Amino acid sequence: MLIYEKSQAGRRSISQAPITSTTNTKVSDIPEGLLRKKKAALAEVSEMQVVRHYTNLSRRNFSIDTQFYPLGSCTMKYNPRGAHKSAMLPGFLGRHPLAPESQSQGFLACMYDLQEILKEVTGMKGVSLTPMAGAQGEFAGVAMIRAYHDAREDFERTEILIPSAAHGTNPATAVMCGYKVREIPVDKNGDVDLAALKEAVGPETAGLMMTNPSTCGVFERSIKEIASTVHEAGGLLYYDGANLNAILGKVCPGDMGFDVMHMNLHKTFATPHGGGGPGAGPVGVGERLLPYMPTPIVGKESVDGKDVYRWLDEKDIPQTIGRLSTYMGNAGVLLRAYYYARLLGREGMHRVAEYSTLNANYMMKRCENAGFELAYPGRRATHEFIITLSSQAKNLGVNAMDFAKRLLDYGYHAPTTYFPLLVPECWLIEPTETESPDELDGFVEAMIQIQKESEENAEMVKGAPYNQTVRRLDDVKAARELDLKWSPAQES
Amino acid sequence: MSEIRPELKYLVSHEWLRVESDGTAFVGISDHAQEAMGDLVFVETPEVGSTVTAGEEAGVVESVKAASDIYAPVSGEVVAINEELEETPEAVNNDPYGDGWMFQIKLSDPAELESLELLSAEDYVAKVEEEDQ
Numbered sequence: 230m231l232i233y234e235k236s237q238a239g240r241r242s243i244s245q246a247p248i249t250s251t252t253n254t255k256v257s258d259i260p261e262g263l264l265r266k267k268k269a270a271l272a273e274v275s276e277m278q279v280v281r282h283y284t285n286l287s288r289r290n291f292s293i294d295t296q297f298y299p300l301g302s303c304t305m306k307y308n309p310r311g312a313h314k315s316a317m318l319p320g321f322l323g324r325h326p327l328a329p330e331s332q333s334q335g336f337l338a339c340m341y342d343l344q345e346i347l348k349e350v351t352g353m354k355g356v357s358l359t360p361m362a363g364a365q366g367e368f369a370g371v372a373m374i375r376a377y378h379d380a381r382e383d384f385e386r387t388e389i390l391i392p393s394a395a396h397g398t399n400p401a402t403a404v405m406c407g408y409k410v411r412e413i414p415v416d417k418n419g420d421v422d423l424a425a426l427k428e429a430v431g432p433e434t435a436g437l438m439m440t441n442p443s444t445c446g447v448f449e450r451s452i453k454e455i456a457s458t459v460h461e462a463g464g465l466l467y468y469d470g471a472n473l474n475a476i477l478g479k480v481c482p483g484d485m486g487f488d489v490m491h492m493n494l495h496k497t498f499a500t501p502h503g504g505g506g507p508g509a510g511p512v513g514v515g516e517r518l519l520p521y522m523p524t525p526i527v528g529k530e531s532v533d534g535k536d537v538y539r540w541l542d543e544k545d546i547p548q549t550i551g552r553l554s555t556y557m558g559n560a561g562v563l564l565r566a567y568y569y570a571r572l573l574g575r576e577g578m579h580r581v582a583e584y585s586t587l588n589a590n591y592m593m594k595r596c597e598n599a600g601f602e603l604a605y606p607g608r609r610a611t612h613e614f615i616i617t618l619s620s621q622a623k624n625l626g627v628n629a630m631d632f633a634k635r636l637l638d639y640g641y642h643a644p645t646t647y648f649p650l651l652v653p654e655c656w657l658i659e660p661t662e663t664e665s666p667d668e669l670d671g672f673v674e675a676m677i678q679i680q681k682e683s684e685e686n687a688e689m690v691k692g693a694p695y696n697q698t699v700r701r702l703d704d705v706k707a708a709r710e711l712d713l714k715w716s717p718a719q720e721s
Numbered sequence: 722m723s724e725i726r727p728e729l730k731y732l733v734s735h736e737w738l739r740v741e742s743d744g745t746a747f748v749g750i751s752d753h754a755q756e757a758m759g760d761l762v763f764v765e766t767p768e769v770g771s772t773v774t775a776g777e778e779a780g781v782v783e784s785v786k787a788a789s790d791i792y793a794p795v796s797g798e799v800v801a802i803n804e805e806l807e808e809t810p811e812a813v814n815n816d817p818y819g820d821g822w823m824f825q826i827k828l829s830d831p832a833e834l835e836s837l838e839l840l841s842a843e844d845y846v847a848k849v850e851e852e853d854q
Contacts, residue, residue, distance in 0.1 A: 647786045653757075704785045708762035709810070 231715060232282050236272040242279055289698045291642055293501075297668045301613045301645035301657025302396070302444050304474045304496035306585075308565070311572060312499040316564035326556040330539050336560070337538035341527040343567040344511075350570075350578060351473075351490060352483025353513030357522040359558045366491025366510025367402040367438075367469065369523045372550045373489055373514060374436045374465045375406055376521040380548065383463070386435035390459070392421045394443040394649055396471055408435055415651060419445035419605045427458055434464035441485065442472045442611035444649040445604070446589070446657065456486025465489065465517070470510075473497045474661070475586055475612035478579030488515045497581075499569030500562045509562040520548040525557050584662035585612040588669060592660055595673045600680070604652045613659035615652050622654045627683040627690050629654040634701060635682070635693035639675035723752040723849070726818050730794065730834075731845035737818065738794040738839065744831060746795060749822045750782060750813065753849050758784040761810040766802040766824045773799060773826060775837055780823060782813070791823065795833050801825040 274282070292298070298305040324336055344356040360366035371389065378386050389403035392413045400410040411429055414422045421439075437459045441449045449455065459466055468482040468490035474497045476482075482490050494500060495508035502508070514522060525540040540557075543549055573581065593614040597603055604615035622628040633643035633656070645657040660669055683690045694700065729737045735754035739747045755761065763783040773779040773793035780791040802824045806812060813821035828834075840848060 650787055705760040705762060708783075708785055 232272045232274060232279070233270075233715060235274050235278055235282065238273055240273045240275055242274060242276040291637075296640055296642055297660075297664060297672060298642040299644045299658050299660045299672065300642065301446070301615075301659040302471060302648065303502065303645065304472075304493075304612075304659060304661060305502065305642075306474070306496075306661035307663040308499040308501055309569065309572060312565045312568040315568040316561050321560070321564055324560075326560070334538055336564075337527050337540075338536070339567045340557070340563060341529050341538050343563060343570065344527060346567075346570045347492060347511060347513060350478060350481070351470075351492065351513045352481025353490065354483075354516050355519045355522055355526075356511055356513045357524070357526050358509070358511045358563055359523050359525060359553050360491065360510040360512055361554050361558055362495075362508040363471070363491060363493045363510040364398050364402065365553055366493075366512050367398055367467075368405055369510075369512045369550060369553060370467050370489045370491055370514075371402050371406040371408070371436070371438070373512070373518045373521040373523075374467065375408075376548065376550050377465065377518055378435055380520075385432055386464070388433045389435055389467075390426070390429055390437040390464070392439060392443065394419070394421075394445050394651060395438060395440060396444060396469060399438040399440075399469060403438065413437075415443070415445065419443065419447040419608060420450055421455055423451055423454060423458075426455060430458055430462040430464065432463065434459065434462045436465040436467055436488075438467040438469060439487075440469040440471050441482075442475050442613075444472075444657070445651070446610050446613040446615050447605055447608045448475075448611055452485045460486065471496070472612065475582055477582045478575070479582045482513075483515060489513070489518050494562055494566040498566035500565050507559040507562055509559050509566065511558070511563075520546065521550050522546060523551060523553050524549045525552070527557075581662050582612070585660070586610070588612075588660040588662060588664055589614050589658070591666070592658060592669050592673060595670070596658075596676065599673060599677050601676065604655060612661070613657055615649075616656050616658070617652050618654040618656065621680070621683060625683045625687050627687050629656055631691045631693065632656070632676075632679055632683070635679045635690045636675060637694040638696050639678070641672050641675055723756050724818075725751065725753070725842050725846050725849070727842040729818070729842060730839040731842065731848075732792060732794050733838075733840065733848060734790075734792050736792055736794050740828075740834065745800060745825050745827050746797075747822045747825050748779075748791070748794060749817055750791065751845070752817045754789075755814050755817045755821070758782060758789065759786045760784055761813050764806040764810045764813060764823065766806065767793075767799045769799055769802055771799050772829075773797065775833055782810075793826065794839060795826060795828055795830075795837065797826040797829040799824050800827045 293305055293307055321336060324333060330337065340358060344358060347356045360369050387409055388411050389408040390411050390413050391399045391403065392415055394415045403410050413426050413429055416422050441452055443449055456466055465488040466486055468487035470490050470492040473492055477497065489512065491510045491512050493508065493510055495502040524542045524546055528539055528541040530537050530539065589610040589612050593603065593610045596616055601616045602620060604617050618629045618632055629646050633646050636643050647655065648657055679690060692701065729739050731737050731751060735751045737749050737751050761782055761784050765781040767773055767779045773796065775793055775796045777793055778790045779793040782789050782791060803822050806823065
């Protein structure tokens, strides 16, 4: 029920407060022509109604704070409250984005340190924090690849190569930057088809965009050869940081041969993710792309033996691809990332990769032992792994979506379903590093139960979920008859 | 097993092509493709009058599970599109080879039919079976 539907004309949320003269105050400095003629269609409800409405809504939420949430390729991990609290310090919250540098030294120092930390973690030579999200980071990265080729007057390069296991944003980015996309197939072990890659590279290759570990949940074993193949053809390598959690502090994209990358701080570095923002998608670059980084970047100078931080802009980086937003990214998200990195420290950073990988491999083994079919048997999982429920769909008529819906009844959020598209009836499971073995065991036990239920009573599983706030939604109807707008009842 | 019509030609990307005697051809997606996609919620066809190139994207189909490009099996001008699909994309699920047709192309180079790697129904069956392995 929408709060509007509880509306009663004349009801106020400050119902107990005495009526004061402010009720009918006319705001005089707004020109008459700009004032609304009709009353705004706001819900008229009591304070208690508002409190109960939103509290009850929040109780229906399925979140990492209430349940295990193994959504593959999304890294729905727990983000420490400490990072959140620190980013909310009044000094940070109250700082105006246009405050002079002299009054922003604390904030700028944190941002400078964050740039340095990210450089070290990724093995890149420069980092710009300014992209507001992963997609904008990708855009900045490919725009830099373009700027690099253009600066060399190498205008023949019109293609970006993308393995078929890529996230959909990669081809979208390449097209946005004016490139044609050429897809490179992935073999049955989840590796890029090297022969196909060698055939595809050439003088028209601007670059290759890759996620490693890939969305197949495996580490690309031929990465060195892929890098040299693309480099020899004169192309650059783009690293999609979607799965950075798996290699944090263990392997640097820079060492794998990547020239440019983005990081999803809202996945890997302590900002809740999946709510549609705000995010942060900093870009890191190797030597060759340093001159093209998006501005502003935070620089450090020594003045009278003291560190002074300042914004670097077009004057400092004349070949920059330019600004991407009004200020410098989402300050709050960047601060959370800074605190998270400092909380982990150098010792903690690689434990993120180790535990997320250990958890995924433990779950994978348990799933395999329980009889579930792995998409890439024999491969070690990275921070996530894929099972395919093809045989269940074929033999029992219970598909990956039915399994996922039934899982909700057991109190677990479903993993990513039907992605990557390469694997039929798949589940992409990412437990993350913050879960205990009990939770992982509980999830696998629930899967075993659902398997049993599917064999005994497939119809029951196909009707799930049963104990949630809503039953199975008709997603086809929802998509075909999209209805997102609420209209007020006819005004009397 | 999904239905595969013997009189049609197919692409490895699961489009079908029906060549007419007037030098035009109809395009749609196979029964196997609609089954794999699940319930379609959106079909984007090329515009009438636009030119499509064999092997290049000409449209998009979207289901609740995924979105997928439709490739033009042959080159030419789009002379008609199935406007019904805008309101009833489910026609592709219900009747992929009939009411679910997507667009009609006037072939710019009929010789392409020989030179392109279009699959016969038999080859397409083999390809689908191989995918199911």
